[in-house]
Amino acid sequence: MLSRHTEREDKFTVADDVALPGLDDLVSPGGQAVTDSFRLVNLYHDTDERDLRQARLTLRRRTGGPDAGWQLKLPAGPARTEVSSRSRARTVPSALAAVVLGLTRGRPLVPIAELTTERAVVRLLDEGGVLLAEVADDRVSSATLGGEARLDHWREVEVELGPAGDEALLGRIGHRLVEAGASPSTYGSKLGRALGAPAPRLPEPAELTTVADVLSRYVSTQCAEIVAGDLALRLGEPQVHRTRVAIRRLRSTLRVFAPLLDPEPSLRLDTELRWFAGLLGEVRDREVLLERLQGQLADLEPELVLGPVAADLDVLLTGEAAQHLRAARESLTTARHLELLEALVRWQTEPAFAEGVGAPAKEVRVLAQGAATTMRRRLKQALRAGDEQEERLHRARKAAKRARYAAELAEPVWSRAAAQVSAAKDLQTQLGEHQDSAVSVVFLRRAGAAAGGRSGRNGFTYGLLLAREQQRAAAIRAALGVAG
Known part of the structure; x- marks a missing residue:
């Protein structure tokens, strides 16, 4: 069975030696900041032709953390829609394969990259315990699969809005991170950073001359x-x-x-x-x-x-x-x-x-x-x-x-x-x-x-x-x- 939710987040690149600012004061009276840590292993899948990436979709199997399972992420304006399956299967669940069949046209989905993330999380909750925002400090190691392997390591921070948060809060957290030395990420996803190249685009004429x-x-x-x-x-x-x-x-x-x-x-x-x-x-x-x-x-x-x-x-x-x-x-x-x-x-x-x-x-x-x-x-x-x-x-x-x-x-x-x-x-x-x-x-x-x-x-x-x-x-x- 598939579940779905809209994800609104900002990403920041952070040097290894940067200390992140405190965020407790952004919580309203009666709320709290809760910390946690996880080790996440994400195995990303696509066709050999990179059909999903060209359509700006990512498909992964995650182990570790509270949302282990399969996730398909699709663009939705400034946000993303995440379609999830709790399946622990090693192969792509049939329900998710059916969703992307129009993009793959039956071509097999194969592993293309594995990313391991050491994540430290701060969850900002309101007085009712509802999530305002989640700030994830990620130290990522990646390896591409198939053909020539590409290894990389970096640190980034993801700030994701919760159901009780708003764009103003997202902006305040982002401003505080930038003041501490972070910079907005130029990559739309961790997979994009791991692959090291922009997603393939269909050709479009720069000028309409003919x-x-x-x-x-x-x-x-x-x-x-x-x-x-x-x-x-x-x-x-x-x-x-x-x-x-x-x-x-x-x-x-x-x-x-x-x-x-x-x-x-x-x-x-x-x-x-x-x-x-x-x-x-x-x-x-x-x-x-x-x-x-x-x-x-x-x-x-x-x-x-x-x-x-x-x-x-x-x-x-x-x-x-x-x-x-x-x-x-x-x-x-x-x-x-x-x-x-x-x-x-x-x-x-x-x-x-x-x-x-x-x-x-x-x-x-x-x-x-x-x-x-x-x-x-x-x-x-x-x-x-x-x-x-x-x-x-x-x-x-x-x-x-x-x-x-x-x-x-x-x-x-x-x-x-x-x-x-x-x-x-x-x-x-x-x-x-x-x-x-x-x-x-x-x-x-x-x-x-x-x-x-x-x-x-x-x-x-x-x-x-x-x-x-x-x-x-x-x-x-x-x-x-x-x-x-």
């Missing part, structure tokens, strides 16, 4: 966002909306800038992104629909809400969302999904460019403007549509998204990109509201019919909501000047 530079930066950002969404889903913290938006942006780039891309790998990636987006869409669509209908119910006069409509909607849509979320999680272990993640990493490092990407960066505006032209053409087609009106409006909405994302991509090198982003976003919002109404109508028709056949329920309120959704859709079409 079309390839502009495309590479945008594509790499979306790929990284999708991989981060995969990790969040495995951790049980699905970022469905953010991940879907990144998928949309990447698919839009594959379509709009297709003349600059190798068609075969682009089509293959687009197909797999559409598959994964479909799984996430089933979850997100129900979340959006539930929020929308709950808001509309709250606006109705109480006498117009007949029966437990809100509760029934919550049970139905939350249950369906949970079912589709399970399906999305089950897909994470499939060969198809792991191959998609592998493809995303390849596109970050070696995007499948064709001829023309060596042109000056500002030339991306040509295809971005073409996406805006397509958006306007499809809107005009929808304005004249008859029986195919819903489909035409849906196509215009997709074109608006592509025009927006294409302009976002070009924004660093095209002065007029912001205007296109704004215009496309406005149209996307209008057509998105129309699409949401259309989806709501279909759902309300189904839910209302089902309610009519259940004891203690009836379809009146569902029918009322359906009629109002139809009115909203009609008002949007009228505002756009759509025929019919």
Whole structure:
């Protein structure tokens, strides 16, 4: 079983002969400073390709001390999230291996470094015995494993906030350490210091001088966002909306800038992104629909809400969302999904460019403007549509998204990109509201019919909501000047 908590700490480098300052006066009346000492042995694991380190994650097995076991640490803004297993197994627990599977893509996790730490701890407690902060004076010996061994020894101090502490306390302790001769560490982790080199980074152009530079930066950002969404889903913290938006942006780039891309790998990636987006869409669509209908119910006069409509909607849509979320999680272990993640990493490092990407960066505006032209053409087609009106409006909405994302991509090198982003976003919002109404109508028709056949329920309120959704859709079409 895994547990999780957020860790906020600062690290300081300290010479061996520096005496640390007293901290007892930082404890409030009734509190106390408690000292202890431990010998910790940490065995760090990663793939031979250093997939975890590149993603700024560390995975270790600790022996000794109160938190012996396995810990996976992930970046979380200025803090870190620690996912722990109390397992004493020598091999990586399957639950933790499953969390990082999207990063390793099945490659074995092997020991890469062993660190031994002699730790002297001062724990500052408030009057209720709750931890304010923990100050750990660590004397570390490290040895890298595999290939050429690298030995090192150093002293550092970690100051970690407890649940009763705050940033001001962290600052006061840090200021006192610096006055005593410590200096802020330039390493984000002990493992980074042991390995002696900065974590590998994906290449990013220093300047956007060519079309390839502009495309590479945008594509790499979306790929990284999708991989981060995969990790969040495995951790049980699905970022469905953010991940879907990144998928949309990447698919839009594959379509709009297709003349600059190798068609075969682009089509293959687009197909797999559409598959994964479909799984996430089933979850997100129900979340959006539930929020929308709950808001509309709250606006109705109480006498117009007949029966437990809100509760029934919550049970139905939350249950369906949970079912589709399970399906999305089950897909994470499939060969198809792991191959998609592998493809995303390849596109970050070696995007499948064709001829023309060596042109000056500002030339991306040509295809971005073409996406805006397509958006306007499809809107005009929808304005004249008859029986195919819903489909035409849906196509215009997709074109608006592509025009927006294409302009976002070009924004660093095209002065007029912001205007296109704004215009496309406005149209996307209008057509998105129309699409949401259309989806709501279909759902309300189904839910209302089902309610009519259940004891203690009836379809009146569902029918009322359906009629109002139809009115909203009609008002949007009228505002756009759509025929019919």
